[in-house]
Amino acid sequence: MKALLLGLALAAGALGAAAQENTLTAAEKAAGWKLLFDGRTTDGWRGFKAPAPDPGWAVKDGTLGPDPKSSKDIITKETFGDFELAFDWKIAPKGNSGVMFRVVEEGDQTIFSGPEYQVLDNSRGEPPLERAGALYGLYAPSRDVTKPVGEFNRSRIVLRGGKGEHWLNGVKVVEYDLNSPEFKAKVAATKFKAWPQFARSPTGHIALQNHGDAVAYRNIKIRPLN
Structure with a gap:
């Protein structure tokens, strides 16, 4: 009987932990966080230059992901300037x-x-500027702290006054300043120089x-810092 009760308690605990995904704690709500994904719908998202996500974007087991073969990128309906963004992700091999x-x-x-926080299975062998956690093509992560493929990674972007930080699994791996001469020189030396709108807007969509490739996102939440 004790073993049965212990098993039921552990199962209840596991269900309780799962139920906490894609939610906000009371402390997060008080701090100004808001969910961008509720774990059930694509509310709050639309297509790029389209009123809704394409049908390939689906919610499965509390995660949001595209049809790798057909989906286009999606964007938030809202725009943001300075913010702290948190999200979990796992990627296919x-x-x-x-x-x-x-x-x-x-x-x-x-x-x-839009500057890009790189999501990647680092075993692809991409160059440092394109590894997980990088500001894609511009700033390489200081080290590889990714979880094994199939496990969720926890990421965070903090952007305030043009100064950005990328965090991966609790480690700050990238720092940059969108307004700095260094950043502008890096842009001028890459393919981004062909797009005059790149990293220029003070606000925009996520x-x-x-x-x-198959990818799953969950716990997508944002805290405006304006």
Whole structure:
């Protein structure tokens, strides 16, 4: 009987822990956090230059992900300036994806305007500037702190006054200043120089990318810092 009661208690605890995904604690609500994904619907999101996400974006087991073969990027309906963004992600083996910010609907793709937090299985062997946690193509992560493929990673972007930080699994891996001469020089030396709107807007949408690989996102939440 004791063993049965212990098993029931553990099961209840596991269910309770699962129920906490895609929710806000009382402390988070008091601090100004808001959910961008409720774990059940795509409310709050739409397509890039489209009124709704394409049908490939689906909610499964409390996660949000694209159809790798057909989906286009999606963006938040709201725009944000300075913010703290938190999200969990897991990627398919050798997979690639990303989260963009301050996206505006100029050009044909979200990356034409929005700097990207790289989401990646680092075993793909990409160069440092394109590894998980990087500001894609511009600033490499200081080290690899990703979880094994199949496990969720916890990421955070903090952007205030143009100064950005990328965190991965509790470690700050990237720092930059969007307004600095260094940042502008890096942009001028890359493909981003072809897109005059890149990293220029003081506000914009958050975007989730489909790069042709299976990826799952959960616990997507934001705290405006304006």
